[in-house]
Amino acid sequence: MYIIEVIPMVKGSQMETLTYYSSQKYPLGSILDVPVRQKKKPAVVIDTKPASTAKAALRAATFTLRKIPPQDEPRALSPTLITAAKELTRTVPAELGAILYALLPKEIRHGNILLKDPLKTSTQFDSAEVSLLQNVYSERFRIYRSRIRETFAHRGSVLFVVPTAADLDRAEEYLKTGIEKRIITFSSSFTTSKLRQSYKTLEDLSHAKLIITTPSHAFLDRHDITEIIIDQSRSRAYKSRFRPYIDLREALKVTAKLTGRKLLLGDILPRTEDEYLRRAEIFQTEDETPSRLNTNGRIEIIERKKNEPGDKFSVFYPGLTHQIEEIHRKKKNIFMYAARRGLAPLVACYDCGHILRCPDTGTPYSLFKTEKDGEEIRWFVSTATGRRVRASDTCNKCNSWRLRERGIGIQHLEKEFKKEFPHIPVLLFDHTTATTMRNAKRIIGDFMSHKGAVLLGTAMAIPYLQEEVPYSIITSLDAARSIPTWRGDEELLSLLLNLRDKTTETCFIQTRSEPHEIIDYAKSGHVSKFYDEELTLRESLKYPPFSHFIHLTLQGNAEAVHKEEVKITELLAEYQPRFYHSPTTTKKKAVRYGLVRVNEKDWPAENLMNLLRALPPQVRVEVDPDRVI
Secondary structure (H helix, E strand, O other): OEEEEEEEOOOOOOOOOEEEEEOOOOOOOEEEEEEEOOEEEEEEEEEEEEHHHHHHHHHHOOOOOEEOOOOOOOEEOOHHHHHHHHHHOOOOOOOHHHHHHHHOOHHHHOOOOOOOOOOOOOOOOOOOEEEEEEOOHHHHHHHHHHHHHHHHHOOOEEEEEOOOHHHHHHHHHHHOOOOHHHEEEEOOOOOHHHHHHHHHHHOOOOOOOEEEEOHHHOOOOOOOEEEEEEEOOOOHHHEOOOOOOOEHHHHHHHHHHHHOOEEEEEEOOOOHHHHHHHHOOOOEEOOOOOOOOOOOOEEEEEEOOOOOOOOOOOOOOHHHHHHHHHHHHOOOOEEEEOOOOOOOEEEEEOOOOOEOEOOOOOOEEEEEEEEEOOEEEEEEEEOOOOOEEEOOOOOOOOOOOOEEEEEOOHHHHHHHHHHHOOOOOEEEEOOOOOOOHHHHHHHHHHHHHOOOOEEEEOHHHHHHOOOOEEEEEEOOHHHHHOOOOOOHHHHHHHHHHHHHHHEEEEEEEEEOOOOOHHHHHHHHOOOHHHHHHHHHHHHHHOOOOOEEEEEEEEEEOHHHHHHHHHHHHHHOHHHOOEEEEOOOOOOOOEEEEEEEEEEHHHOOOHHHHHHHHOOOOOOEEEEOOOOOO
């Protein structure tokens, strides 16, 4: 008889360990189906010992151990994966089982695919060898190909991670020449039969492999992987949208440290945190960081002047209307970027065109409405910092009272485009039309096959543009700047550089205000100065990389939220949490945010992680989120 201690792999689980008895001995890392609250759930074995060694404890126990049902063919996890998950508990406020659950593909969690022999535990190294690569797409992949062939020459395999399934197709196309039979691809969008074939190829150890995968399968392992490459390393897709909100980049960094593998982060504009580590020589520089990014196209600003009497507001400014007609006459295609689906709110003066902005960041204010005692109150809210001020009735530049909330979202754009250019075919690409991979590829195929067509899309369309387009348009620079994140300038510059890289001729940018300095960086390709200014600003504000954010979200009726906030404030008093209202809070439903800053020199804060694990499950906790409001 054996006592088996397991960690349940249950989404968002608050359970640490469970103990059962069994007539069979199971090795560490085995995945068993165990009874949890009348249901069978997968769990990982973390300890197995004979019952004879725990007789005293069993006699003193006030509960009865349940028996583990016989397991026909137990699966097993790599000890390296378990060790990596344990290491992540130092910076992720979740139990080990929940972290393991998040790292594993769903077909392994659910038992549809059986893992074969687990790998041996690796020796932990002092630190991960991380390199940073900054360049345009074609140059990055030239360097990747060189690294992959060098690794193959030393009989090592390469794990190549991309953000989305669309990026996977493009990466495979760029990398496969001469090594077609050595490539394995994984994605959560694959069918079960295709996944089974990929797993079968993964088990073939006769040759080194190039494993190209999306984040869903980034923790599949082979003993001969010596190189990990993460392309588009600043992509939000690498941060899980569900509990426990794991950052895949940090998790793979931990794996690299455990296994001695090299880790390469590549992007046209790496995160400012990564650039900071490169400048501090904690990260190495891959190849030579170019002093100027040589993107394909050029940028041209189309600015709307002050409204003349009798002018009607139009989404497309006169200068852009002329350009669209001229491009269509040449039978060349255009990708038109819209900030997001629906409306992208900002507040502008109808008379002088001035955009009302947050004085701290220059980000356009959005307009929100709340009610108090039956009275409507209007607020200007900065989507970058959370700054909230009472909405003014007049323009702070010309004192006009004619303020308008402008919304230039994709739905409004499509309607206006068809009205303005009824003779030009336009295809819409957002989450209402590109609902599946097949639909997305069909829309892109139709766009590429129609000369003189326009593709109107949100950010989700950009990865599907596997072929460069002659022209691109950002319909509203101000709407693009109102992305609700404290990384606003970084996000905007990344967008401009990526669009310019995908455009062979000209990227047009419409704006109602003076061109922003970010435009100058995107035009020239000199991004080093941007990093200089961004790091200076972040240091003064105590933003990452100089501190870490712990973001809390509480919601419910006002009284319950207030009580919970008081408890959390007392529990985390040492860390001085700051609470503030969400702009969307109402009298019926209160939403409160809490923010804790931890200085980089005090990280990882293990005591804080333990306190955060003690919070009730209805409190959402996220480390280093892109949004704090």
